Amino acid sequence: MKYILPILVLILTYSCKKENLQTEETATLQFSNDTVIFDTIFSSIGSVTKQLMVYNYNNFDIITNVRLSGDTEGNFRMNVDGESGNNIQNVKILANDSMFVFVEVTIDPTNTNIPYLVSDSIIFTTGIKIQDVDLVAYGQDAYFHTANTYGDIINGEDTSRFFYHQLECNEVWNNDKPHVIYGYVIVDPNCQLTINAGSNIYLHKNSGVIVGNPFSATTGGTIKVNGELGNEVTFRGDRLDSWYDSLPGQWDKVWLYPGSINNEFNYCNFQNGTIAIHADTVTNINPTAVINNCKIDNMSAIGILGQGAKIEVNNTIITKCGQYSVVCNIGGDYSFKHCTFANYWNFDFRNTPSILLNNYYEGSDGNIYIRDLNKAYFGNCIIDGNLTNEISFQENEIGNFNYTFDHCLIKIDPNEDTENSNYINVIKNESPAFENKKLFDFHLSQNSACNSAGDFNITQTEQILYSDLEGKLRDNVPDLGALKRVN
Secondary structure (H helix, E strand, O other): OEEEOOOOOOOOOOOOOOOOOOOOOOOOOEEOOOEEEEOOOOOOOEEEEEEEEEEEOOOOOEEEEEEEOOOOOOOEEEEEOOEEOOEEEEEEEOOOEEEEEEEEEEEOOOOOOOOOEEEEEEEEEEOOEEEEEEEEEEOOOOEEEOOOEEEEEEEOOEEEEEEEEEOOOOOEEOOOOOEEEOOEEEEOOOOEEEEEOOOEEEEOOOOEEEEOOOOOOOOOOEEEEEOEOOEOEEEEEOOOOHHHOOOOOOOOOEEEOOOOOOEEEEOEEEEOOOEEEEEEOOOOOOOOEEEEOOEEEEEOOEEEEEEEEEEEEEOOEEEEEOOEEEEEEEEEEEEEEOOEEEEOOOOOOOOOOOEEEEOEEEOOOOOEEEOOEEEEEEEOOEEEEOOOOOEEEEOOOOOOEEEEEEOOEEOOOOOOOOOOOOEEOOEEOOOOOEEEHHHOEEEEOOOOOOOOOOOHHHHOOOHHHHEOOOOOEOOOOOOOOOOOEOO
């Protein structure tokens, strides 16, 4: 999460008569904190009060209106300079003076419908200037990963302050309690975050995980997610009420920063985020990420975004993405085996295909730069969705643009020539006949063209592929996709 340091602009018309209150339409307030965090966990219903200082560093008096935004149902209460209420009007702050705001929160941690993080904000309206301070309280018992340091991003004369939680080197997360992320957690270079089977990771709005530290001169960092069949690791938003069950975009992403290598995701469920996995890289022979037996569902943007990365994906389902299921961008090396890409996005309109392959980019100087797509291999996969074309090619002929669809069912432009070496025994523009795509059941029905349409040699390349996503053993004439047919 990026916090921009306020730049105080003083365009003032000062009066010597202090009793004549001036209204400055763009006056800026300063605060002792930009976020007030209530970090107490209760064993029963209880309250905590925190203090916020509001400063008027202007050389004139101001009037401001102070209110709670009302994002939560009565958890927070406020006292502004001695006056209680959730909407206090016409509060006067003298020139170069300050005032107290006391905020109380009441939490019932026994209510399992309450979010792990209860949030709201205080809105200050001074003339036409609107400012806010976030309020965050721990709702239920969990491990909370909130900001404990920051780094500065300098862009010309502007400085942005990026607050984040710096993990201990080689930290391990277990499943004895949920893990809640507010903002970003960062895995430092030469360190590893291990997440063990059965762990539940809840991410607040605009929160995520960055593997590799953008503020370090050293590259590297690794995440190992060790889910198991029946004991998966889940990444999802922190809102627990049922209205959020199918709402995409509730958290940001897991970002594998350039230089991060040997990342592993085993038996993971990614739900309701923006991008599940964003993998950047610099040139190396190690895989950026290996993704096995995962489900990625309901991302507002992209399931897997690779940028010059080296990624291997096996036995994985990606469905309901607002833009793309998979982006192989600015070159790289990609392998997808026994995967199901079923992009039946139903939240709003989608006009981008499930799969995008690209081998160049346009720089800020307007020039085109080539990044070779060394390999984009799809073996025994299903690529389908609710568009007429679910595969897009962005090729610059100067660079390498190597892709193969090997024993796959694909939904593609009918005019695309598939009678060449890029396509091996593909099933073109036929329905995969899933058991029930409206209910997002991607088992194959008995009449599916994907049944026994795979290549056994592909299945034998990785031991993880001997069985499907649910642990069912594949035979010597395997079905396409991550799940076998219904028996």
